[in-house]
Amino acid sequence: MAQLPPFDHTPLPYDGPTPAEVLKMRKDFVNPAIFHYYKKPIMIVEGKGQYLFDETGRRYLDGFGGIVTVSVGHCHPEVVKAANQQNETIQHTTTIYLNPGIALYAKELAAKMPGDLKVCYFVNSGSEANDLAVLMARAHTGNYDLVALRNAYHGGSPGTMALTSHHTWKFNVPHSFGVQHARMPDPYRGPFGMDDPDAGKKYAADVAETIQFGTSGRIAGFIAESIQGVGGSVVFPDGYLKHAYEHARAAGALCIADEVQAGFGRTGTHFWGFETQGVMPDIVTMAKGIGNGCPLAAVVTTPEIARSLASRIHFNTFGGNPVSCAQGRAVLRVIENEGLQANCLNIGAYLTAGFEKLAGKHSIIGQVRGKGLMLGVELVKDRNTKEPAKEQCAEVFERCKDLGLLIGKGGLWGNTLRIKPPMCIHQADADFMLEVIDAALAGI
Ligand SMILES: Cc1ncc(COP(=O)(O)O)c(C=O)c1O
Secondary structure, three states, X not given: OOOOOOOOOOOOOOOOOOHHHHHHHHHHHOOOOOOOOOOOOOOEEEEEEOEEEEOOOOEEEEOOHHHHOOOOOEXXXXXXXXXXXXXXXXXXXXXXXXXHHHHHHHHHHHOOOOOOXXXXXXXXXXXXXXXXXXXXXXXXXXXXXXXXXXXXXOOOOHHHHHHOOOHHHOOOOOOOOOEEEEOOOOOOOOOOOOXXXXXXXXXXXXXXXXXXXXXXXXXOEEEEXXXXXXXXXXXXXXXXXXHHHHHHHHOOOEEEEEOOOOOOOOOOOOOOHHHHHOXXXXXXXXXXXXXXXXXXXXXXXXXXXXXHHOOOOOOOOOOOOHHHHHHHHHHHHHHHHOOHHHHHHHHHHHHHHHHHHHHHHOOOEEEEEEEOOEEEEEEEOOOOOOOEOHHHHHHHHHHHHHOOEEOEEEOOOOOEEEEOOOOOOOHHHHHHHHHHHHHHHOOO
């Protein structure tokens, strides 16, 4: 059986409620629409670096980072120290008073952005960031409609639920109006395949058609993730966003890059996912990994676009909270000081090569895809029909947990294993992960 690499950390003894008691309390008192992973849910009570510990002290390799959110590692000492220091000094002010945290953080975040993207708005979640981006695009252009992509996930608020394009996340209520979804640019499942050098341009033509057939012809915005995360780590063909942005801009749109999952170096080659497609968005939204687990998100845009929102007050109580800002600043420092983007590139390439090797052995693997440490392994019943191997994927996922590896699962049919660990994992962890997934796929 695969062995986790040695790790010098003893978790604290746990003497709280048992998993059965917690499950019961969740059932009785917590939102019944949330779901838990695994037939028999596990309880996580401690995290350190790339590892998680359950109430018995059992260690797991975290291959999913709390849904692509723990970017620099669980309880990273520098992040913890920054948050603790801020908690002991002043926890909350709102922006009605000056506090250095928000100003310093905005300056440091802006320094990470290309071009004229330098005005930061701080909010509390990815959904809120995307809602704000949509408002901004509408206020700036005077247009209303938006084009998003099929297979996208942009949030669960009433506004972003309209952008999201999976029936599984949508309630049967009126969402925000005026959103059309263009064809998903997926070279594995779509009509233009991996071998078509013009696939990017061909998929992007559907953005122009969606505008022509589904809107007044003038739109406020085009929004896309740089790699579709919840949709199963779908990577667009080269040139897709460039052509899509051209079509959208010709119809008056601002282009919004949703970097909630792909940002902060995770793709390995670039700090921002949109840079892997060589485009310059007008608005960038970010969340999750930005704060390594604290409720922090941001929208960054140009001074010109920001002026369009200045005609009214824009305020939220917790946006720019001193503790979140301290934590966000620490995350930026750790990514830089520990070379985590380069680590994503190296370990990501190592894992990709390993998964490709597994694909040679297990015919259930239909495609290995992704960039850096944002990877997907799509499972299919048959490589020709590409019928999603949903039940098998669920079984592999359970087996991985039993063997000590926690990963994610995604795509509309839930047949893609999502590998998005904290960006600090080591090669020995990657070896463990490959060995576990190999064992979990055996005989499936
Ligand atoms: C790409 C993307 N955008 C937006 C969101 C919404 O973020 P939040 O759950 O913080 O509202 C998510 C969440 O999974 C996401 O993956």
